[in-house]
Amino acid sequence: MKWIAVVIVAIALVVVAMASADGQETDYSRKGADTCLSCHDDEVTLAIFKTVHAVPSDSSGPFGHGQLQCESCHGPGDAHSGRVRRGEERPAIPHFGSGPVASLEDQNGICLECHKDDVGFGWHTGVHPSDEVACADCHVSHAPADAVMQTSTQAEVCFDCHQRQRSETMKAFSHPLLQGKMDCSGCHSAHSDEAATAFAQQTLNASCEQCHAEKRGPFLWEHAPVSEDCGLCHAPHGSNHAGMLTQRAPLLCQSCHSASGHPSIANTTDGLAADLPSQYLLGQSCMNCHSQVHGSNHPSGSKLMR
Ligand code: HEC
Ligand code: HEC
Ligand code: HEC
Ligand code: HEC
Ligand code: HEC
Ligand code: HEC
Ligand code: HEC
Ligand code: HEC
Ligand code: HEC
Ligand code: HEC
Known part of the structure; x- marks a missing residue:
């Protein structure tokens, strides 16, 4: 197994070398996920391994061969992972978390690097444009089941921001959205490039x-x-x-x-x-x-x- 580690380290070093060209705090950690897991081994973090993102045999996924694992999404985390002297603050990791340092557009950009085709070209001009709503506002990455992808739980995710629709579905006669028997995707396409109302079909x-x-x-x-x-x-x-x-x-x-x-x-x-x-x-x-x-x-x- 040793040679695998050597290969990983070699890849990491190349990446580090490439990334450093941009300036500081762009270094990737040496041991990928192993680095992160030495501090982050709580249940929520570990749940990533129960998702489609953690399929090692999928070379296009974050945990596929030659990929950056956690840092495919979180960005270069070497500085963040390092030792912190007393009185100093731990450098934040670039993407996601309560104190992200990257712009919303950068954060969406990192998901789009792998998902341009799924989301479609129109995302930037659509109803949920990249400078207002984050992929992570709807999608939860560290959960075995992503609520927005399940009919029974999707509406709740959308209602967070769309309160008026919540109250409309509480009226006496409605589509069974609150009951989770139907989802918003039945009529709307969340990724739509249509400027208005974003219907799932042409009309x-x-x-x-x-x-x-x-x-x-x-x-x-x-x-x-x-x-x-x-x-x-x-x-x-x-x-x-x-x-x-x-x-x-x-x-x-x-x-x-x-x-x-x-x-x-x-x-x-x-x-x-x-x-x-x-x-x-x-x-x-x-x-x-x-x-x-x-x-x-x-x-x-x-x-x-x-
Ligand atoms: C040496 C321990 C350590 C290592 C290694 C480490 N972290 Fe952290 N991480 C922390 C601590 C401590 C915090 C909480 C920081 C705070 O609250 O200021 C944190 C916070 C975070 C957050 C949340 C940020 C936020 O603002 O809430 C993310 C995301 C994160 N780490 C990802 C990673 C990833 C990915 C790696 C691997 C590249 C990693 N961490 C490696 C200690 C570590
Ligand atoms: C597919 C992209 C992706 C991968 C891979 C990924 N994360 Fe995350 N992570 C996110 C996103 C997005 C969030 C923000 C919360 C959410 O959507 O679940 C997050 C949140 C976190 C947080 C902060 C949780 C909090 O309380 O705010 C930590 C810590 C973290 N990730 C660590 C890791 C570690 C360690 C790994 C690797 C084992 C990893 N992540 C792999 C996308 C990812
Ligand atoms: C390194 C590439 C990569 C990155 C970065 C990445 N993904 Fe993925 N994602 C994948 C692959 C591969 C799959 C599995 C594709 C498939 O099965 O069709 C996937 C699947 C998904 C799915 C479908 C999940 C399901 O249950 O079917 C969603 C949603 C998703 N990703 C959202 C995100 C979000 C949000 C981010 C940013 C936080 C992100 N991804 C970052 C590669 C990536
Ligand atoms: C407004 C909520 C919302 C936002 C924001 C959002 N998505 Fe989605 N996404 C969904 C829903 C809902 C689905 C389920 C597909 C459906 O039912 O039409 C989905 C499905 C997916 C899938 C699975 C493949 C597919 O097309 O079915 C991927 C991958 C994905 N989203 C990635 C992303 C990425 C990357 C971003 C950010 C650029 C993003 N999503 C932003 C709601 C959202
Ligand atoms: C008791 C049965 C009945 C009810 C109730 C009824 N209609 Fe009619 N309606 C007819 C009949 C019969 C015709 C055909 C008249 C004809 O062919 O000259 C008609 C014709 C029409 C026409 C076609 C225009 C025309 O005059 O030929 C319209 C429009 C119409 N109805 C609207 C309504 C509306 C609106 C209501 C409710 C306010 C209503 N109807 C209630 C029996 C009814
Ligand atoms: C948004 C406007 C609109 C509404 C609301 C509407 N209609 Fe109509 N209706 C029309 C139009 C336009 C026609 C076609 C008239 C024509 O061809 O001269 C029509 C045709 C009809 C006809 C046939 C008339 C004929 O001359 O052949 C009937 C009967 C009718 N409507 C009944 C109703 C009833 C009953 C309702 C309420 C449930 C209703 N309409 C609501 C616009 C409307
Ligand atoms: C002119 C007004 C009008 C338009 C336009 C209209 N409906 Fe309706 N619809 C009604 C009325 C009135 C009822 C109640 C019928 C009753 O009480 O007999 C109804 C009932 C229904 C019902 C429940 C009862 C049933 O018949 O199955 C469905 C489903 C429905 N409409 C779907 C649609 C769809 C889909 C469209 C567009 C293709 C549409 N409606 C366009 C007036 C309209
Ligand atoms: C049965 C089809 C259908 C379903 C299911 C549905 N919508 Fe809609 N939605 C529409 C139509 C049609 C419009 C445009 C007419 C209107 O504004 O009422 C619309 C409009 C909207 C608008 C724009 C309102 C405005 O003022 O422009 C939002 C936001 C919205 N829907 C959110 C949602 C959310 C969130 C859900 C899930 C809880 C949902 N919709 C489920 C059909 C649907
Ligand atoms: C994803 C499937 C789906 C789509 C898309 C959809 N509906 Fe429905 N519709 C349902 C279901 C399920 C019911 C509830 C049937 C029941 O309760 O027996 C329903 C019920 C209805 C009813 C009857 C409500 C009542 O109280 O009797 C009307 C009217 C209706 N739909 C209109 C529409 C209109 C208009 C659209 C497009 C804007 C639409 N539906 C799109 C699945 C759908
Ligand atoms: C993080 C907040 C947020 C979430 C979660 C969210 N949206 Fe939105 N949505 C927005 C914003 C912001 C806009 C654009 C401004 C507006 O029109 O309200 C928008 C616009 C829309 C529109 C178009 C409204 C119009 O004016 O034409 C539809 C339809 C819509 N969203 C559906 C959904 C659906 C379906 C979901 C769940 C899958 C969802 N949204 C989740 C924030 C959100």
């Missing part, structure tokens, strides 16, 4: 239709707003109206359709006294008759009634 409707395929059509009789934008009637995170509607019928429908054709204005006391309760307003309201509000394939379904 909003395509995102919805991944799961609600029966709403896709094409229908013989389309309802124009449905093919245009599901969000015209539905609040995607949650709503206090049944069916996650943005408002209740008939108001919802009347935001586009004139109320004059149908007697669909709210009943006054007079109205109630004079008539039976209006079939236009009770029960399913407009949907009492126009039940095929997403479109119809019935030959005589042009009014979306069958």
Whole structure:
């Protein structure tokens, strides 16, 4: 086994030599992870060995042959690992931890060195740009399971910063996000290069239709707003109206359709006294008759009634 150590030391020395060219505090430690573990052997740190990052046979991973191990992510740690004289402060390690010395962009840059292709070219201009949100704000590296990658725990990670969406999902009718049965990634792409809202698919409707395929059509009789934008009637995170509607019928429908054709204005006391309760307003309201509000394939379904 001795020759392995020799090779590692040789590699480390080459790296040290290359890195030193940049100036001070750029030296890598001599023994890689072994150096670090002599001080950091707590449970959290050691959990890195239970992750995909610690597969020795994966030569492209931090612990692969010839890689810098801990310092692939944390940056050159020789100065940090050294002896500290009484009264002096231990030099900080460049990346990650409570007192990182590198800029956010540098910290993301170190992850991107291996993950450019996964994250995509658009990261820099996307919704979560590199100068505002760190990879490590969402991804936890020292955990056997990365919460943001699991459907059951992802929403909590996002809610940390997106409080408004948390409160929306607490409304009476919502997608089962709080329950962990569905994740934000169902509709959003966290790495997206889209400047706005970052949908998982090209369009909003395509995102919805991944799961609600029966709403896709094409229908013989389309309802124009449905093919245009599901969000015209539905609040995607949650709503206090049944069916996650943005408002209740008939108001919802009347935001586009004139109320004059149908007697669909709210009943006054007079109205109630004079008539039976209006079939236009009770029960399913407009949907009492126009039940095929997403479109119809019935030959005589042009009014979306069958
Ligand atoms: C000689 C002991 C020693 C060695 C070796 C050592 N560290 Fe540390 N490390 C410390 C101490 C002590 C702290 C806490 C520093 C403080 O609180 O000021 C620390 C803190 C850290 C932090 C957290 C920084 C922060 O600001 O909270 C990280 C990350 C870290 N070390 C990584 C490493 C890595 C990677 C290596 C190997 C290259 C390494 N350490 C080697 C003693 C060591
Ligand atoms: C895949 C990149 C990566 C590798 C490899 C890695 N770390 Fe980390 N480490 C991080 C990130 C990111 C953080 C910040 C907290 C988090 O996301 O888990 C961190 C945090 C830490 C901390 C600080 C924990 C705290 O309380 O703030 C220590 C100490 C540490 N790492 C030591 C090590 C040691 C020792 C190794 C090698 C055995 C290592 N790390 C390997 C990415 C990595
Ligand atoms: C030295 C290269 C390297 C560095 C640096 C690195 N990674 Fe990785 N990462 C890998 C490899 C290799 C895999 C496994 C790839 C695979 O299985 O497709 C991986 C996997 C991942 C995964 C997927 C985990 C899973 O459970 O499937 C995430 C997320 C990730 N890395 C995030 C990060 C973050 C965040 C950083 C910076 C803190 C980072 N990586 C730094 C090489 C690296
Ligand atoms: C806003 C939260 C967030 C940020 C910031 C973020 N990610 Fe991710 N990442 C995710 C989610 C969520 C997934 C799971 C993929 C999915 O569900 O679409 C993921 C997946 C991954 C994967 C697994 C491969 C893949 O594409 O599925 C890698 C690797 C990764 N991220 C690396 C990074 C790196 C590197 C950065 C920083 C440049 C970063 N991520 C920033 C949320 C984030
Ligand atoms: C069912 C699909 C869907 C799911 C699941 C979903 N979203 Fe959205 N999200 C949307 C749509 C559609 C929009 C754009 C319309 C809007 O602003 O309400 C949006 C907008 C957003 C916005 C931007 C709001 C604004 O004011 O511009 C944020 C932030 C957001 N979502 C975060 C989240 C988070 C965090 C989760 C997971 C807890 C999540 N979303 C889950 C569909 C979804
Ligand atoms: C560390 C904080 C943080 C975390 C964690 C985070 N985000 Fe964000 N998110 C932001 C910031 C900052 C912006 C850009 C400013 C804004 O519009 O609020 C943003 C923007 C967005 C937008 C676009 C909003 C718009 O205005 O169009 C969506 C969608 C989004 N995030 C989804 C997610 C999802 C999904 C997750 C979890 C996988 C997540 N975010 C985790 C901070 C965060
Ligand atoms: C990842 C899968 C997925 C995606 C993507 C998705 N949904 Fe859903 N949707 C669900 C699940 C799961 C339910 C809950 C079904 C249940 O509770 O029986 C649901 C329920 C609904 C409901 C009924 C709510 C109620 O209270 O009856 C509406 C309306 C809805 N989704 C609209 C949308 C819209 C609009 C989009 C796109 C913005 C969308 N969905 C995207 C999975 C998804
Ligand atoms: C014109 C308004 C409108 C638009 C646009 C719309 N919906 Fe709906 N949707 C409704 C109404 C109203 C209900 C309640 C139906 C009921 O009570 O019979 C509903 C119910 C639903 C339901 C739950 C009940 C069911 O039928 O499964 C889902 C899922 C749904 N819509 C998905 C979608 C998707 C996906 C889109 C975009 C392709 C969309 N909706 C566009 C009005 C609309
Ligand atoms: C965002 C605007 C919008 C909303 C909200 C909306 N519609 Fe429509 N609806 C339209 C448009 C546009 C047409 C197509 C009109 C045309 O072709 O002349 C249409 C067509 C119709 C038709 C067929 C009309 C015809 O002449 O063939 C019916 C029936 C209908 N809508 C019922 C409803 C009901 C019921 C609701 C409430 C659940 C509703 N609409 C909500 C915009 C809307
Ligand atoms: C009792 C059944 C019934 C209810 C409830 C009902 N409609 Fe209709 N609606 C009809 C019939 C029948 C037609 C077809 C009239 C025709 O062909 O001339 C129609 C036609 C329409 C049309 C097509 C335009 C037209 O006049 O031909 C629209 C738009 C419409 N309804 C919207 C609504 C809205 C919005 C509501 C709720 C406020 C509603 N309907 C409630 C039966 C109903």
